[in-house]
Amino acid sequence: MQLAMFVVVSGLAGVLVAGLVIPLAGAIGVTTRAAIDSFESLPSVLPEPPLPESSVMFDGTGKKLATFYDENRKNVPLTEISRTMQKAIISIEDARFYEHGPLDLRGTMRALVRNQQAGGSIQQGGSSITQQYVKLVLFESATTQAEKDKVTDDTYERKLQELRYAVGLEEKHSKDEILEKYLNIVYFGASVYGVEAAAKHFFSTTAKKLNLIQSAMLAALVRDPNGLDPVKNWKPVITRRNLVLSRMHDLGYITAHHYNKYRKAGLWLKINETRRGCFNSKYPFFCDYALQVLLNDPSLGRTKRERMKFIEEGGLAIYTTIDPKAQDAAQRSIDQQVRATDAVFSAVSMVQPGTGYIKAMAQSRRYGEGRGKTYVNYNVGQNFNGGIGVQPGSTFKTFVLAAAIQQGISVHARLPSPQTLVVPALERIPTCRGAWRDDRPWRVSNSTDPGSPVVDLVRGTVRSVNTFFVNLERQTGLCAPATIAANAGIKRGDGKPLKQVGSFTLGVNEVTPLSMAEAYATFAARGKHCNATAVTKVLDRKLNRVPIRTPGCRQVLRPYVADGVTSVLRQVIDGDDPGRTGRRMHLEGHQAAGKTGTNNERQAVSFAGYTTELAAYAVVQDAHTPLRTLLGQRIGGQRRGSNDVWGGRLAGPIWLGAMSGALGLKPSPHPVTPVPPAFETHEVQIPNVLGDSAEEARELLEQAGFVVLLGEPVRAPWSKGGVARQSPVAGTLWARGNWVVINVSG
Structure with missing residues (x-):
């Protein structure tokens, strides 16, 4: 499979035109043609x-x-990301990003030779920003540990599929669109994803306002966000940051004066942690x-x-x-x-x-x-x-x-x-x-x-x-x-x-x-x-x-x-x-x-x-x-x-x-x-119910608009079984709806 991959990549060197894979001419053998046919049959649309x-x-x-x-991220358009940050990430991750197609042939061939020399194991990557973005999307979409392990599996089959996705991606999107997607998905450590959240976390600013020192440090973190910690262990971060500055100088993005000035600077951190929940x-x-x-x-x-x-x-x-x-x-x-x-x-x-x-x-x-x-x-x-x-x-x-x-x-x-x-x-x-x-x-x-x-x-x-x-x-x-x-x-x-x-x-x-x-x-x-x-x-x-x-x-x-x-x-x-x-x-x-x-x-x-x-x-x-x-x-x-x-x-x-x-x-x-x-207030006179039975008294009082409450029995032999007492007394002007208490003789 390693030899087949070598042949495919070699063949692709001459056939990657505007991101499209074109069948090789008759100069390439049947084995190569079969490999390319297999490549073209792979899924090309990246979910x-x-x-x-x-x-x-x-x-x-x-x-x-x-x-x-779950991931501290705020997506922003490329226009909201400083040009300095864009140049910094390109300088360290994919210097010829705007020049090559979905893969950087020079980087891929160089990595392939190194890996062949190491016995076929993956020792060096040559991935373009487009390829890196593909891998990050696949990892982000993985919902189980098995799916995550498959995405990170160091096999040529996996890299071939990623390359096919990269080809399809560059057919669909411009370089600027891909760079925007990449800068929004990439991990910077400290539970921070995307450049906008990183700018806020490390420097209390926005992606649009990132300066040279800030941009170079963030770009430095991308290669090893879990290993590089600017807060707890700043020296390796400065070393990597200075490498970014050096690459930017080599590519003409910054002058020698700026390189010599800023490589001696500190990290200028201003941590603003976005605590969740x-x-x-x-x-x-x-x-x-x-x-x-x-x-x-x-x-x-x-x-x-x-x-x-x-x-x-x-x-x-x-x-x-x-x-x-x-x-x-x-x-x-x-x-x-x-x-x-x-x-x-x-x-x-x-x-x-x-x-x-x-x-x-x-x-x-x-x-x-x-x-x-x-x-x-x-x-x-x-x-x-x-x-x-x-x-x-x-x-x-x-x-x-x-x-x-x-x-x-x-x-x-x-x-x-x-x-x-x-x-x-x-x-x-x-x-x-x-x-x-x-x-x-x-x-x-x-x-x-x-x-x-x-x-x-x-x-x-x-x-x-x-x-x-x-x-x-x-x-x-x-x-x-x-x-x-x-x-x-x-x-x-x-x-x-x-x-x-x-x-x-x-x-x-x-x-x-x-x-x-x-x-x-x-x-x-x-x-x-x-x-x-x-x-x-x-x-x-x-x-x-x-x-x-x-x-x-x-x-x-x-x-x-x-x-x-x-x-x-x-x-x-x-x-x-x-x-x-x-x-x-x-x-x-x-x-x-x-x-x-x-x-x-x-x-x-x-x-x-x-x-x-x-x-x-x-x-x-x-x-x-x-x-x-x-x-x-x-x-x-x-x-x-x-x-x-x-x-x-x-x-x-x-x-x-x-x-x-x-x-x-x-x-x-x-x-x-x-x-x-x-x-x-509707006041009427309370009728006299003394001597009446409890039922008769209740009926008469309710007809007059009062509510009747039966009180405790009282002693009154002269009215045994009848109402012996009423309160208020008969003749009192009393509002309708009021209670009248009657006590029956025991």
Whole structure:
């Protein structure tokens, strides 16, 4: 075979015209003709899949957030590569590149003779730049180790096929096009591929701005990129670099003066390493969430592996929603209240109403391993590398409030709000699929002062009265609040449906902070819900849009319902009730609405609130499993007592600091003033039902527009079996939709 190859190459010396193989004249024997016929029958079209190229993720201002790559490369046209760099690579790799065809005959013959003298083994290469490019493409296309070994196998059969590809390549492309392809595929070491990435890595510049010293060093690395290391062992690199300068001088590319001057110079390195992945991002948790969103999007590939490969090799431009101003404000606010090494954690999510764009995603624990660090993103669910969720506490009462307004219950409607309420055993509260009930009496107590045994929706909300909302939930049922919450975007950390149980209104579902911000943004947008969105668009290397999931905005609440919720929640912060739980969250220059949340054992505290421009949810929760109370724990350098561990005192200031920093002093547009029917008051006299049976009393009171609650039996022999007491008393002017309690004589 070695002799045949020698004959073929010898024959080709006279027949390579414009890159075409022409059959030899009769002077060449049959063996040579057969070899050439065999050569011409080889595949000639080189498969050239797109080169792997780095993808870049940008923040909401257009600044780079992260880079993803398997091979650090950015393809550029030849016009974006300095002429000096082009001359340097040609000088050392293929001095007669523009003069010969697909192979350099002189170099090939010289290498062939050397190899024959060495007993037929490959000792010296004579490959042209075109041939080198062919080999690099074949190696790049190899997907298994066996395929890679075949590409690098030192046999004449392999080199003959590469030569056939080279012939076909020069038939199809100009020399400049081939040089451009070569400079974009070649490896320079340090995980850097292509001259553009190499210019940035070694010299913090671009391929277009490479000077003589820089170009010569990069050209020097190509022959042995794994063996030459300009950072750790610079002397061999300078030796090879000077050889490049010498060749450039011999070819007339540089003068003797420049050669003598620059061969004495150092390497002039200015390393700018392009670190890959979210670990090296300024905002790693958000970055990782945005990446997970794309990895879960089937439009980017059939499997997660295919999608990751597309991201690492597709040269994508990924544009995200994160606002550095809001993100930094949220992080500062958390850090002022909670330390990374505390036994608790804090998280803040911020979402823009009307778009769903995620503006911030911050948490107290940093990204990574070790004390005060984690890879768990507490703002999102487990399917996005997140946690099991947080206890939202009374921030969930807002969904019951929305259900009441949606059902036409007036915000002036009053319900019993005793300090302690006992829901009778087996009482059924309707759900979407039946009813919830408890086999034992359910005892609920207030953690705040209702100020009155009977309060309306406004006071019940601003004072966060537990017994009031349990009674309201008994009236609305569980299906409507749960449906509103789900439609507004609420998600459990474990991905399961919301639990429709009696304590729903008290916040027993473990939900994600991001979904809480998303849901409250729905109220801010007057009932228009947009899915929380991290990525706005993805462009491929040709600047075409890659189809991805969109925010999917839709109206899930009538505007007047959302406006009614906003009107009530505004009074939590800026109302005139001295007992309001959110009074410390006044947001200067903005009309804000919000709701405090403290779970039953004070294991978690939170605050959810919004303006027309931004919604945010802040939470502080114990980091252990099972959860421990925050009472007595050291948080932010302080031992927290009973007065501190409330949604309005611990989580509220975090929310306020984040919102103030994100919004600044520029006022937000005012919310819309709500319209009827929720805010109209229709008062009628309560009919007298004393002495009537419970069924008769219920029917009469419901016809008058009231909701009837059956209280505990009382002793009244004069009315045995009939209504012995009603509250409020007969004749009282009372708003329709209010509760009237009747007690039957035992």
